[in-house]
Amino acid sequence: MAQPASSPRTIPVAQLLAESFLFHGLCADLVQEFVAAAQVKLFPKGKVLFLQGDEAESFYLIQSGWVKLFRETLDGTEAVIDMLPSGHMFGENAIFEDNQFSFSAEISEPTCVVQFPSELLHRSIQLHPQLALNMLNAMSRHRRQQSREIEHLSIQSAPQRIGCFLLRIAQPAPSGEITLHLPYDKLLIAARLGMRSETFSRALNKLKSDVGLVVTGSTVYCSDYTKLKRYACGACSDEYPCEDLR
Amino acid sequence: MAQPASSPRTIPVAQLLAESFLFHGLCADLVQEFVAAAQVKLFPKGKVLFLQGDEAESFYLIQSGWVKLFRETLDGTEAVIDMLPSGHMFGENAIFEDNQFSFSAEISEPTCVVQFPSELLHRSIQLHPQLALNMLNAMSRHRRQQSREIEHLSIQSAPQRIGCFLLRIAQPAPSGEITLHLPYDKLLIAARLGMRSETFSRALNKLKSDVGLVVTGSTVYCSDYTKLKRYACGACSDEYPCEDLR
Numbered sequence: 001m002a003q004p005a006s007s008p009r010t011i012p013v014a015q016l017l018a019e020s021f022l023f024h025g026l027c028a029d030l031v032q033e034f035v036a037a038a039q040v041k042l043f044p045k046g047k048v049l050f051l052q053g054d055e056a057e058s059f060y061l062i063q064s065g066w067v068k069l070f071r072e073t074l075d076g077t078e079a080v081i082d083m084l085p086s087g088h089m090f091g092e093n094a095i096f097e098d099n100q101f102s103f104s105a106e107i108s109e110p111t112c113v114v115q116f117p118s119e120l121l122h123r124s125i126q127l128h129p130q131l132a133l134n135m136l137n138a139m140s141r142h143r144r145q146q147s148r149e150i151e152h153l154s155i156q157s158a159p160q161r162i163g164c165f166l167l168r169i170a171q172p173a174p175s176g177e178i179t180l181h182l183p184y185d186k187l188l189i190a191a192r193l194g195m196r197s198e199t200f201s202r203a204l205n206k207l208k209s210d211v212g213l214v215v216t217g218s219t220v221y222c223s224d225y226t227k228l229k230r231y232a233c234g235a236c237s238d239e240y241p242c243e244d245l246r
Numbered sequence: 247m248a249q250p251a252s253s254p255r256t257i258p259v260a261q262l263l264a265e266s267f268l269f270h271g272l273c274a275d276l277v278q279e280f281v282a283a284a285q286v287k288l289f290p291k292g293k294v295l296f297l298q299g300d301e302a303e304s305f306y307l308i309q310s311g312w313v314k315l316f317r318e319t320l321d322g323t324e325a326v327i328d329m330l331p332s333g334h335m336f337g338e339n340a341i342f343e344d345n346q347f348s349f350s351a352e353i354s355e356p357t358c359v360v361q362f363p364s365e366l367l368h369r370s371i372q373l374h375p376q377l378a379l380n381m382l383n384a385m386s387r388h389r390r391q392q393s394r395e396i397e398h399l400s401i402q403s404a405p406q407r408i409g410c411f412l413l414r415i416a417q418p419a420p421s422g423e424i425t426l427h428l429p430y431d432k433l434l435i436a437a438r439l440g441m442r443s444e445t446f447s448r449a450l451n452k453l454k455s456d457v458g459l460v461v462t463g464s465t466v467y468c469s470d471y472t473k474l475k476r477y478a479c480g481a482c483s484d485e486y487p488c489e490d491l492r
Contacts, residue, residue: 052483071397071483079397079483096386102393125379132378133371139385140342146392147348151317151325153399154440194400237298237317237325 011063011086013038013114020061021141022089022134030128039115049105049113056094056101058115062086065111066184069103080191083108083184092135095122108184148238153194156235158203159210161193163232166213167240172225182218207231257309257332259284259360266307267387268335268380276374285361295351295359302340302347304361308332311357312430315349326437329354329430338381341368354430394484399440402481404449405456407439409478412459413486418471428464453477 014035017023023031040063043049049060052071060067062084069082069090081103084090094101095118125131152161170178182189190200207213211231214221222228233240260281263269269277286309289295295306298317306313308330315328315336327349330336340347341364371377398407416424428435436446453459457474460467468474479486 073401073481073483074485075480077401077481079401081393081396081400093386093389096383097390102390125382126375129372129375129378132375132382136371136378136382136385137342139382139389140339143339143385143389143392144343144348146389146396147327150327150392150395150399150440153396154327154437155319155323155325191400194396234321235319235323237319239320 013040013063016061016063016087016114019087020089021138022092022131024134026128026130026134030124030131033124034116034120037117037120040112041115042110042112043107045107045109045111047107049107050091050101051104052101054101056091056097056099056118059089059091059094059118059121060105061089061114061116063112063114065113066108067111067113068106068108068188070106071103078191080188083188083192085183089138091118092121093139094118095125108188148236148242151237152235156232158193158195158199159206160232160235161195162189162200162203162207163211163228164236165189165193166220166222167225167228167232168242170222170225170228176224176226178220178222178225178228180220182220186218259286259309262307262309262333262360265333266335267384268338268377270380272374272376272380276370276377279370280362280366283363283366286358287361288356288358289353291353291355291357293353295353296337296347297350298347300347302337302343302345302364305335305337305340305364305367306351307335307360307362309358309360311359312354313357313359314352314354314434316352317349324437326434329434329438331429335384337364338367339385340364341371354434394482394488397483398481402478404439404441404445405452406478406481407441408435408446408449408453409457409474410482411435411439412466412468413471413474413478414488416468416471416474422470422472424466424468424471424474426466428466432464 017031017034023034049067064086067084067090068080069084070078070080072078090105091101099118125135152164156164166180169183170180172178186200187197190197193200195203204215208215211227212223229240263277263280269280295313310332313330313336314326315330316324316326318324336351337347345364371381398410402410412426415429416426418424432446433443436443439446441449450461454461457477458469475486
């Protein structure tokens, strides 16, 4: 189970855009055009927003909740390629991909998304060089994250990948202790980390015995995060805390 | 071993740029500026061009040969994040990453690279919106490839990943037969596919028995590529031939 249910925070669209890297430093008129075209929608868990191959008429910004991006293989297996929390954007890339989504998107928790017309982004990016530069910056950041993920899938063990996942959402206390709530279902975490659920369970047990992790339901406790750091980050080319993965 | 050694093809810099997606549709003066700033260099196998974290003063276009992009973990394991053949560019991304390389680059075969000043790209991209749009297109394509790679590392088996690798470099004859030369060392292929060398050997043997692959040195033969396609592409969300992975 994910975090205890809470009513979604409602951040005004204008503020959400102001905080979004894509809209940083743009002229007020342009931002206002996006605000005016925005549609805020609340979706229940399980709702499929679009499927891989669908025509991309919109792109999305998550106001609250979680969205799963995935693809299905020909033989019916689902590959979870990302899990996005609030503040994240998705589907904007399709304007460079013949206006087709290259993945499917499904709502994982009750989620509020802001929907914008792709056509507005496509038109604006030709007219406003700063928007193109912002998008390059955002895409470059994403490329770095994906590259790190490929590195981890290639060389980290399953317990190390779980350790890395936990460290990225942990906020260590001055004493070194960490207590955290798993942000979404364990099955989904396993899929997001590229593991079968049995592998995930075995790997979590190994983490418990190797670094003294205590897992109670969706709550994880570790008395000393530096143990976890040594365990996971030794098999990474970056150093903790790795800003680019947050 | 890789393909039989041959003298590197020498493609003139101007032609190489004309064929590069990044320079597509740019005004002749701007392309000429890059041609004038280009330095062509021939490097032997094993030469390290730069290390992760180095200041990025240049970016590179491969004229002939192979370049390995990699990172080293704290405990000394090497993760091969890409193997690039001629026509590919690398290091250009650093202008969005505080001018630091986020990976290391090493020459894998005798290789001719064209070196350009990063500063020229950084300056030009602010002044020429078309260059920014071209870079967005290129980055978007790369993001799609990485995303597919994450999918494969997450859900494909080791023999399926090797099958996919072979299909991407194969050119099936009308009869359905394929004969191909492995483009570089088997150890490097294993590392590029995120496998230990023992896993690679076992997976290759499984491919031999499951789809009748014949491997002689660096030559691979398969009497019917559709068998290989069924084997590997069933566990992929794309359909063969998958243009975005070429």
